[in-house]
Amino acid sequence: MKDQYEVIVAGGGTAGIIAALQAARAGASTLVVEKQGILGGTMVTAGISYPSSFHAYGKQIIAGIGWELCLQTKRETGEDLPEINPQSPRSGLSVNPAVFAALADEKLLEAGAEILFHAMPAGVCREDNFWKLTLATKTGLQEVKGKILVDCTGDANLVSLAGFPVRINPELQAATLVVQVSGYEAEKLDYQAIQAAFEKEVASGRMRWEDPGWSRGKFEFFLRHYGGNRIHLPGINARTSEGKSIAEIEGRKAMLRILRFCRKQPGLESFRIDWCAPECGIRETATIVGKKFITLADYETGRVWEDAVCYSCYAVDIHRSDHTVFRNFPPGVYPTIPLGAMLPAGSTRLIVAGRCISGDWEASSSYRVEASCMAIGQAAGAAAALAAQAGKEIEEVPIEKIRELLRKHGAIVPGDI
């Protein structure tokens, strides 16, 4: 690791990989600081490798570096792209998480970026034209300077360390521990009997209604999908180490409850847990208080902001304790993301990408998805590189220059479609 970089990205997840790749490919010296030992964030460590949505009603609205990485992952694993249905409001594709993460390493190193795993920012302050970042590493505290910081932690952790406020919604979406289960034939089970037994367990306090997911307590939902992205964990704010510890412990407690219950049910005697994600999937913790605020009304009318840097595409999708609120957008609505929603109010030389940019509960429930986070990440990387190289504030970089750089790297910019 060097003493200083033009761009430092905290968090090498869905948005962070793409932000760092864009900054490095634009020629900025770039460091990624990641607390895990693998890149990919929610896509990899939480087991949600199903990026949505590059397309809306058959039209591609997000491309660029995230799309390139997904396509290459598909090519490396010899898989075809799924058919894009022109009638469908959105489309997803699955990517092999291990290959995606390995490719992210490869592409970042090829672009000249450096990656520091097993490290987290512990403090940050301004020093002349730099941010001085103190990192907690395996061997103690280490200092590094950066001209522009990009917070891609998903939780705006760096924004808080720098002293800027965040917004925490009164209700937070449920978290989910992804598990894969087997040892039974879903077609052969007596779901009525299993449901009756489950409801008895819930009444006795031994199980929780939301254990099988967002199906209003239907255990069949969990079993038919062989687990997967199901177990719901409401009421946890996993923004702090304490909060994350509660999420991890509660997730594994729920998994054990399911294991112990299932193995007593007829047809499920050989029920097995084959895999559980190393980290609990977190949908929401906090959003920044940004220079701009994306409301549902802005989002669902497809408002084109004057500083729009990318499109976003997904339904409103709020995971409450045992059900979801889900609403698609009509054809022709292509929500856009303004740069101002990525800039903490009152901050300089600090930009945010990923699920925690500034917006209301409904809008953020939609732009939090992976293709959108990748597009937002690419925009953050472009803005950061241009500002660092020019020695300017991010807002002093003309928006057209940011868009030009994004287009050069394959991104679709609002107005292009």
Ligand SMILES: Cc1cc2nc3c(=O)[nH]c(=O)nc-3n(C[C@H](O)[C@H](O)[C@H](O)COP(=O)(O)OP(=O)(O)OC[C@H]3O[C@@H](n4cnc5c(N)ncnc54)[C@H](O)[C@@H]3O)c2cc1C
């Ligand atoms: C259960 C669940 C199901 C979902 N289903 C889908 C789906 O099917 N399709 C879809 O497109 N989206 C889905 N999403 C949403 C989507 O996966 C996430 O919102 C998105 O990946 C968030 O991207 P991000 O870059 O903001 O955060 P992340 O991808 O989580 O990246 C954050 C990164 O920062 C690192 N980090 C965090 N704090 C620090 C720190 N202090 N210092 C250093 N590193 C740090 C983390 O380890 C991680 O690598 C789902 C989310 C969940 C939880």
